[in-house]
Structure formats: structure tokens, C-alpha cells
Amino acid sequence: MSERPRRTAVLISGSGSNLQSFIDRAATGAIGLELCIVLSNRPDAFGLTRARKAGIPTECLEHGDYPDRESFDRAVAAVLDAYDPDLIVLAGFMRILSPWFVQHYAGRVLNIHPALLPAYPGLDTHQRVLDAGEKWHGSTVHFVTEELDGGPRILQGRLAVDAGETADELCRRVQAVEHQIYPQAAQWFGEGRLECRDGATWLDGELLSEPVVTDFS
Numbered sequence: 603m604s605e606r607p608r609r610t611a612v613l614i615s616g617s618g619s620n621l622q623s624f625i626d627r628a629a630t631g632a633i634g635l636e637l638c639i640v641l642s643n644r645p646d647a648f649g650l651t652r653a654r655k656a657g658i659p660t661e662c663l664e665h666g667d668y669p670d671r672e673s674f675d676r677a678v679a680a681v682l683d684a685y686d687p688d689l690i691v692l693a694g695f696m697r698i699l700s701p702w703f704v705q706h707y708a709g710r711v712l713n714i715h716p717a718l719l720p721a722y723p724g725l726d727t728h729q730r731v732l733d734a735g736e737k738w739h740g741s742t743v744h745f746v747t748e749e750l751d752g753g754p755r756i757l758q759g760r761l762a763v764d765a766g767e768t769a770d771e772l773c774r775r776v777q778a779v780e781h782q783i784y785p786q787a788a789q790w791f792g793e794g795r796l797e798c799r800d801g802a803t804w805l806d807g808e809l810l811s812e813p814v815v816t817d818f819s
Contacts, residue, residue, distance in 0.1 A: 712743060740758055
């Protein structure tokens with residue numbers, strides 16, 4: 603365990619259900635993280651309300667107020683850096699990050715994607731999985747790089763696709779998985795067990811050629 607909790611900034615755009623899973627885990631004292639700031643690009647994001655109820659400082663910068671992606675990202679970083687974060691967690695932050703931002707926080711940004719990467723990067727993953735007749739679906743926690751949904755994978759939660767279920771039903775089941783695996787991966791980081799080194803994931807001093815997989819079926 604690291605000597606102090608890793609200061610963690612959470613970036614959101616919406617309801618903040620993944621944020622809530624971090625708040626709940628942090629309340630147990632077991633995650634090794636201090637949620638030091640929640641930042642949104644939307645002032646109406648319900649996740650800001652969740653953060654305030656938990657006593658976490660909040661900030662909001664609207665991306666429409668900036669001329670381009672990098673200028674917005676630099677403004678976000680200026681706010682975040684005032685809180686001195688060790689880790690950046692993207693929890694439904696609906697923005698494609700600029701190369702400048704990714705490089706500024708290299709090896710310290712986590713994201714979660716609702717698919718078993720490298721399969722199904724991008725949007726509408728649940729319907730695409732159903733349309734393809736896949737037997738398995740899930741979610742992947744990964745480090746963020748300049749390649750969209752292409753950073754080194756850390757942890758996957760896998761579940762079997764039920765016959766006849768809708769995309770909305772599958773989405774709800776995948777979200778329940780996310781609420782368990784995302785705080786878990788961040789906890790590894792908080793404990794000093796997880797790092798991104800030379801463009802790869804290392805856990806407990808060992809190179810991960812494949813992500814850790816937890817089966818939720």
C-alpha cells in the first residue's frame with residue numbers, strides 16, 4: 603500500500619454512476635484513493651450532485667466556451683493541476699482527449715470501455731454485440747493513450763449474452779460489471795501495484811500480455 607492515498611481526479615459528463623461506485627468504495631477506506639476533485643464539461647451533469655453530497659470539490663468547464671479541443675484540455679489541466687492529482691479517472695467523460703492532454707498525464711489516466719477490447723471500440727457497443735450474435739460481452743479498464751480505446755488493457759469483466767435480451771438490458775448488466783471492475787483497477791493503482799510502463803500494463807511487477815479477466819456469468 604502506498605504511504606498516502608493517491609489523489610484522484612474524476613472527469614464526468616453525465617449521471618456519474620461509475621463515479622458513485624468510486625465514492626462508495628472510497629467510503630470503505632480500502633481503495634487507497636482520495637477523490638480530490640470531480641470535473642464536468644456539463645453544468646447539468648448529475649454526477650456533480652453526487653460529488654457534492656459526498657463532500658468532494660467540484661469544477662465545471664464547458665467545452666463550448668473554447669475554440670478547439672486542445673485549448674479546452676489545457677484549461678481542464680490547469681484546474682486539475684491545482685489539486686495535484688496522481689491519477690485521472692474518466693467516468694463517462696464524453697470528450698476525445700487531445701494528444702497534449704494524454705502526454706501531460708501519461709501513464710496516469712484510466713478509462714473504461716463497454717466492450718471486451720480490442721473488440722468493439724467506439725460507440726453503440728451493446729447493439730453491435732447483439733447484432734453480431736456474440737456469446738460474450740463485458741467491459742475493459744485500460745490506460746489512456748492517443749489511440750482511441752486502444753491503450754494498454756488492465757482488467758476486463760466478462761458476462762454471457764442472454765438469448766433475447768435487448769441492448770438496454772445488456773447495457774444495464776454491463777454497467778453493473780463496470781461498477782465493480784473500475785474501482786478495483788483504480789485500487790490496484792492506489793496500492794502501487796499497477797503502472798503503465800513502456801506502453802504496457804504492469805501489475806505486481808509483472809508485464810501483462812493480456813488483461814486480468816473476471817467472469818461475472
